[in-house]
Amino acid sequence: MRAIDPLTAAGVVVATAATDAVYVMFASAVATRRRLAAANWSSVWYLLSSFAVISYTQNWAYVGFAALGSWLGAFASMTFLHRGQT
Numbered sequence: 001m002r003a004i005d006p007l008t009a010a011g012v013v014v015a016t017a018a019t020d021a022v023y024v025m026f027a028s029a030v031a032t033r034r035r036l037a038a039a040n041w042s043s044v045w046y047l048l049s050s051f052a053v054i055s056y057t058q059n060w061a062y063v064g065f066a067a068l069g070s071w072l073g074a075f076a077s078m079t080f081l082h083r084g085q086t
Contacts (some may be wrong), residue, residue: 016069021077
């Protein structure tokens with residue numbers, strides 16, 4: 001197993017956080033039947049996920065960083081979506 005590069009690990013966390021946040025926005029657009037928004041969010045979702053996949057498939061240890069980023073992105077985006085609701 002190769003050593004973990006802190007910069008790559010941080011990049012994986014940020015990329016997967018952004019990916020999950022974008023996925024939540026995509027799901028919201030689908031649920032509200034907004035076709036253009038759903039298509040736009042879907043394309044951004046795939047672009048972001050490619051960095052994480054390419055980064056952590058070369059070293060399995062990055063999967064943990066991907067999971068952390070995924071959790072952070074989903075939590076942050078759900079917080080943003082429910083910010084104005086009681």
